[in-house]
Amino acid sequence: MNRRPTLDQWIRNKINGSKPFGLRELAAYQLNMINQTLEHACRNSLHYRTRIGNRQLSSLTQMNELPFTIPGDLQADPYSMLCVHPNEIARIVTLNTSGSTGPSKRVFFTEEDLELCRDFFHYGMQCLVSEADTVGILFPHETPASVGDQLIKGLARFGCAAVPLYSLSLEDIVLKIEKHRITSLAGMPGQVSLLAEKFPQCSSVKTVLLSADFVSDKVRETIAKAWGSEVFEHYGMTEMGLGCGVSCEHQQGYHVREADLYLEIIDPISGQPLPDGEWGEIVFTSLTRVGMPFIRYRTGDISRWKNEQCPCGSTLRLLDYIKDRNVIKRLPLRYEG
Numbered sequence: 001m002n003r004r005p006t007l008d009q010w011i012r013n014k015i016n017g018s019k020p021f022g023l024r025e026l027a028a029y030q031l032n033m034i035n036q037t038l039e040h041a042c043r044n045s046l047h048y049r050t051r052i053g054n055r056q057l058s059s060l061t062q063m064n065e066l067p068f069t070i071p072g073d074l075q076a077d078p079y080s081m082l083c084v085h086p087n088e089i090a091r092i093v094t095l096n097t098s099g100s101t102g103p104s105k106r107v108f109f110t111e112e113d114l115e116l117c118r119d120f121f122h123y124g125m126q127c128l129v130s131e132a133d134t135v136g137i138l139f140p141h142e143t144p145a146s147v148g149d150q151l152i153k154g155l156a157r158f159g160c161a162a163v164p165l166y167s168l169s170l171e172d173i174v175l176k177i178e179k180h181r182i183t184s185l186a187g188m189p190g191q192v193s194l195l196a197e198k199f200p201q202c203s204s205v206k207t208v209l210l211s212a213d214f215v216s217d218k219v220r221e222t223i224a225k226a227w228g229s230e231v232f233e234h235y236g237m238t239e240m241g242l243g244c245g246v247s248c249e250h251q252q253g254y255h256v257r258e259a260d261l262y263l264e265i266i267d268p269i270s271g272q273p274l275p276d277g278e279w280g281e282i283v284f285t286s287l288t289r290v291g292m293p294f295i296r297y298r299t300g301d302i303s304r305w306k307n308e309q310c311p312c313g314s315t316l317r318l319l320d321y322i323k324d325r326n327v328i329k330r331l332p333l334r335y336e337g
């Protein structure tokens with residue numbers, strides 16, 4: 001199936017409308033937004049003011065002169081990273097850090113920040129579904145602005161129906177798939193592949209979006225073999241505002257929401273930036289977040305910018321599929337910003 005590279009168009013519209021658009025224009029936009037984020041963060045947050053001071057960049061190559069933000073900062077004193085009055089916060093997400101006895105990480109969002117996520121889901125989901133589809137949502141949806149809720153709202157914006165399936169038994173999910181003629185499923189890899197393995201009759205499911213966990217080849221094969229579905233992947237984390245990138249029908253890696261996030265790939269040991277094509281840790285900077293901006297946040301996830309362009313015609317770089325997660329915990333050193 002040949003779908004339009006709608007994410008490129010969306011990013012282009014966010015950056016400069018109908019003017020020329022390519023890597024150079026994107027870099028100029030990102031530098032400008034990084035400087036706006038630095039100004040906002042250093043003026044309004046104690047954490048960034050203490051760590052960075054009053055700093056502006058003249059080139060993206062100066063990014064590695066800024067200190068990292070690490071998950072421990074979100075545990076130690078998340079309020080010091082807040083850039084608005086607490087009354088302006090619409091949602092706080094508390095993340096339990098697995099294997100750690102320390103305090104939980106807390107991430108704050110204003111209504112404006114939450115809208116950025118819905119906007120990404122609105123365009124990102126069009127990589128795999130259209131208004132003719134009905135999407136079964138296996139993620140939690142009951143809390144306002146939870147992943148499932150944001151996804152349902154993003155889909156509604158282009159007239160795509162969604163059916164919440166969270167917390168149902170596998171048997172009940174199958175009944176709903178049949179009843180609502182569900183053509184696409186969004187969920188975690190383990191759950192969707194188990195469903196495919198046990199209920200191969202759900203062949204109305206033409207596309208699947210997997211997110212929130214590592215996707216193995218076996219998972220892809222199980223789903224493709226059982227249902228004949230096209231398997232798409234989403235990569236993101238709460239700190240990124242839930243979403244980061246989504247694969248297109250060519251399944252070569254992720255198209256990244258580069259108008260909202262600036263990604264670097266660094267050597268996880270030395271902390272130094274790596275050239276395109278080399279595997280390293282993803283570090284991101286938020287470009288448009290208001291409540292709690294992130295500057296050079298270490299994700300612990302391993303990927304690379306691919307040297308090849310995607311056959312879909314996107315002019316932007318492709319982020320390869322995540323190869324490893326939580327690398328920070330296994331490294332024999334302490335991270336300092």
Ligand SMILES: [Zn+2]
Pocket residue numbers: 247248249250255310311312313314
């Ligand atoms: Zn593509």
